[in-house]
Amino acid sequence: MSPSICFLSFVSKLSLVVLLLSVISFPSCLSDRVTEFALTKREESDLKEQNKEEVVMAEEEEEELDPEDLEVFSPTHQWQTVRPGQALPAGLHVQLNLQTGERLARLPNNENEKSDERDPSKNKRLGPIDLDPSSFTTQELKKALAKMKESTKADDMLEQKAHQEEVRRRFRPIEKLKEEFRELNMQLETDFEIMTKLINRFNSTTSTLEEKIAALYDLEYYVHQVDNAKDLLSLGGLQLLINGLNSTEPLLKEYASFVLGAALSSNPRVQVAAVDGGALQKLLVVLATDQLLAVKKKALFALSSMLRNFPYAQQQFLRLGGLQILRDLCTESGMETLHIRIVTLLYDLMTEKLLLTASQDNDDHVQERTQQYSQVNLDPAIVEQGWCTIISDLLKQPAHDSREKVLRTVQVLLALCRDNYKGDQRLNHTLSLLRREYEELAAEEQKEGDEDGYFKELLSSINSIAQQLK
Numbered sequence: 001m002s003p004s005i006c007f008l009s010f011v012s013k014l015s016l017v018v019l020l021l022s023v024i025s026f027p028s029c030l031s032d033r034v035t036e037f038a039l040t041k042r043e044e045s046d047l048k049e050q051n052k053e054e055v056v057m058a059e060e061e062e063e064e065l066d067p068e069d070l071e072v073f074s075p076t077h078q079w080q081t082v083r084p085g086q087a088l089p090a091g092l093h094v095q096l097n098l099q100t101g102e103r104l105a106r107l108p109n110n111e112n113e114k115s116d117e118r119d120p121s122k123n124k125r126l127g128p129i130d131l132d133p134s135s136f137t138t139q140e141l142k143k144a145l146a147k148m149k150e151s152t153k154a155d156d157m158l159e160q161k162a163h164q165e166e167v168r169r170r171f172r173p174i175e176k177l178k179e180e181f182r183e184l185n186m187q188l189e190t191d192f193e194i195m196t197k198l199i200n201r202f203n204s205t206t207s208t209l210e211e212k213i214a215a216l217y218d219l220e221y222y223v224h225q226v227d228n229a230k231d232l233l234s235l236g237g238l239q240l241l242i243n244g245l246n247s248t249e250p251l252l253k254e255y256a257s258f259v260l261g262a263a264l265s266s267n268p269r270v271q272v273a274a275v276d277g278g279a280l281q282k283l284l285v286v287l288a289t290d291q292l293l294a295v296k297k298k299a300l301f302a303l304s305s306m307l308r309n310f311p312y313a314q315q316q317f318l319r320l321g322g323l324q325i326l327r328d329l330c331t332e333s334g335m336e337t338l339h340i341r342i343v344t345l346l347y348d349l350m351t352e353k354l355l356l357t358a359s360q361d362n363d364d365h366v367q368e369r370t371q372q373y374s375q376v377n378l379d380p381a382i383v384e385q386g387w388c389t390i391i392s393d394l395l396k397q398p399a400h401d402s403r404e405k406v407l408r409t410v411q412v413l414l415a416l417c418r419d420n421y422k423g424d425q426r427l428n429h430t431l432s433l434l435r436r437e438y439e440e441l442a443a444e445e446q447k448e449g450d451e452d453g454y455f456k457e458l459l460s461s462i463n464s465i466a467q468q469l470k
Contacts, residue, residue: 079104192231195222199237202244209249216255223263229270232263238273245282245299253286254295261302271310280306280316288325293335300338304345309352311372323381330390340402343391347409349378354412379416388417392427395434400458403434407461414468421469428469435462 073086079095082088082103095104172180189197201207201215219237223229232238241263244256260279263270274280283306286299303322307313317323326342329335353373359366382388391413394406414421421427438459445453 073105075105075107077107077109079106191222191225191228195219195228195231195237196235198222199232199235199240202237203240209251213251213255216252216259220255220259220262223259224265226267229263229267233270233273238263238270239277242274242277242279242282245279245286250292250295253291254298257283257286257295257298257302261298261305264302264305266309268310271306271313274306275310275313275316280313280322281320284317284320284322284325287329293337296329296335296338297341300341300345304341304348307345308348311369311376314349314376314378318377318381323378323385327385327387327390330394339394340397340405343394343409344405346382346387346391347405347412350382350412353378382413383416383420388413388420389424392417392421392424392430395427395430400454404458404461407458407465410465411461414465418469428466431462431466435459435466438462 071083071086073080073082073088073092075089075092082094082105088094088105091108092105093108096102097104198215198219202212202219207215219232223232238260241256241260244252245260247253247256260274264274279302283299283303287296287303291299303317307317326345330339330342353376356366356369356373391406391409395403395410397403397406410421438455441455442453442459445455
């Protein structure tokens with residue numbers, strides 16, 4: 001037999017032996033593996049049961065926790081997601097994921113990395129924090145929060161007390177000031193006390209004319225205020241002023257009218273009391289009789305303050321012939337300074353009625369006011385007494401301000417006086433003269449760079465009136 005054949009026979013026998021050994025050892029290995037798998041399954045089942053018990057315990061603990069309990073983030077050297085509502089200890093590295101919106105935080109990896117908490121001893125917000133979650137309880141956290149709230153309230157109380165002490169240090173009470181003024185022979189008085197003294201001085205029979213005039217002059221300063229004017233009424237000073245209109249002294253009439261006009265201005269309660277006290281009749285008497293220009297000027301001021309926004313007084317004014325008295329003043333020589341004041345008063349009385357009529361508000365107050373104004377027959381009286389011509393003739397005034405007031409009054413009167421104005425040659429001639437004058441003045445304004453100047457507005461009013469009269 002050749003050597004090669006012998007070698008092959010030996011290899012085949014050896015392979016057969018290895019195969020037999022493998023078959024014999026396989027069951028034992030399989031049993032070992034099965035045992036290992038069984039142990040693994042037991043361990044996994046034990047872990048699942050343990051996890052279930054932990055979940056149940058965690059749920060029970062969560063049910064016992066108060067919703068307001070503080071949850072502190074427990075940082076490590078790995079990045080962790082920060083849940084909403086968790087409090088972050090100082091000194092952590094924090095990142096914000098711009099795509100998901102999650103916040104990540106971790107401890108600094110080494111001493112060389114920068115930290116936001118440079119000096120933990122100076123951190124007054126949270127103080128030193130134990131990072132071990134099991135080192136504090138819910139009750140301890142509640143107590144800590146309660147102490148923080150108490151300390152905050154204590155700080156607020158201290159700040160409030162400090163502020164009060166600062167106010168006491170900088171300012172002194174009124175009683176202390178009165179005492180100091182009293183030591184200096186000075187007395188700190190209220191407006192009511194001052195007005196009482198002024199009224200008594202004006203009403204005293206021992207006061208001289210100069211003292212009474214001085215008292216009225218000072219009183220006028222105080223009654224501009226609405227509350228002080230009401231105090232004047234309660235003190236009886238209003239009736240004293242009305243009686244002062246009957247004085248034979250022109251200065252007393254003048255200053256009594258002056259104070260009366262200041263008290264009546266935009267004060268309905270005082271207006272009603274003045275009409276009931278006879279002030280309207282006395283003012284009309286002053287305007288209708290021979291008086292100094294200064295006296296009539298102040299009387300007209302008081303009358304205007306009484307009539308504005310007071311339809312009952314306007315109705316009584318027409319009934320007593322007040323419009324006729326004003327017309328006589330406009331034709332009286334030496335009273336030219338009163339003409340524009342009278343025109344302004346008539347313009348105000350007409351426009352306040354027109355504005356109320358055009359109002360879209362339908363509340364009870366507006367309806368009541370509309371009913372009151374419907375009883376004031378001012379427009380027919382203006383046409384009957386010839387005010388259309390009287391007012392248009394005032395366009396000859398040289399002052400631009402006076403012309404402006406007359407022009408705006410003529411525009412309001414166009415609805416009443418259109419027929420009179422269309423045939424008035426003097427008015428048409430006056431409008432032509434004024435148009436040429438203001439065209440030149442408006443052109444000069446435009447050259448100076450003022451596109452919408454004062455004279456251009458007056459020219460526009462003149463052209464508007466002329467256009468409506470064609």
